[in-house]
Amino acid sequence: MKSSSPPPHVSVIQRVRDRDITINEDNLERLKAKFSHIVNSSRAMYYIRTLIDLVNVLELRGIDGRDRDQFTAALVECTKLTESKRSATCEKPVKEQGIPRHVLDMISENIGRKWWDLAHYLNVPDHEIEEIEGKYPFSMKRQAYQVLLTFCNLPDDNEGKASKLIDALARARRYDLKAQVEAEMSNKNSQSKK
Structure with a gap:
């Protein structure tokens, strides 16, 4: 057969x-x-x-x-x-900011309801948060991911994006995610030095 x-x-x-x-x-x-x-x-x-x-x-x-x-x-x-x-739209800006896409995926999958707090601590404008909530009303993961993309595309100091993200996670009391991001970023930095 x-x-x-x-x-x-x-x-x-x-x-x-x-x-x-x-x-x-x-x-x-x-x-x-x-x-x-x-x-x-x-x-x-x-x-x-x-x-x-x-x-x-x-x-x-x-x-x-x-x-x-x-x-x-x-x-x-x-x-x-x-x-x-x-x-064309996602990979390039995120890589330019020094935060790998898999880190953003990991955060958006695990942040849950704290995405809203994280958005405020990342200084994402309120009108953008409301627009994201309206666009993805049934998916916290998508809302979180869009907030992270918006943060990565904000016009400010590109070098400090990773440290700002780590600080915002701590302020949002997501110390578990903060530790994971720190580990990922230190792995990235150690690999880039090789």
Whole structure:
């Protein structure tokens, strides 16, 4: 007996569930619009906030073979767009500031409700915090990540960004994250000296 590999759409959907595939909000909206005829419910469309939500709704609605193939192709295209946009908009400013992206990811995944305090201690303007809250109302992780990106792009002393971030984490009473960031930054500095 020959073992066959799963169809491409199964592996793509599994990668979405494993969070190996991510897309930005604009591309999620494009996918939602393209497959709104399958969802066929404005209330369900409103509650789709992530790619996983969209996949779950499409599967509940019984997406068929041809639509699955179209979804897979559209998702691959959106993933390419997201990756090119991320490298153009996110990676460059963050690297220029000396704070690696994985550090920002780690903070945003673990900061929880303290992201708001952290934003104030990082001197992110209130109007930007409110805009971020409005744009990502159901995801503290996304809110935190956007605050960190905003901080990294603030026009001030680029050399002191890491120390300001560490100080803000301490002021927000997230000493665990402060210690992790200090360790990551010291590892980065020791590797750059080699």
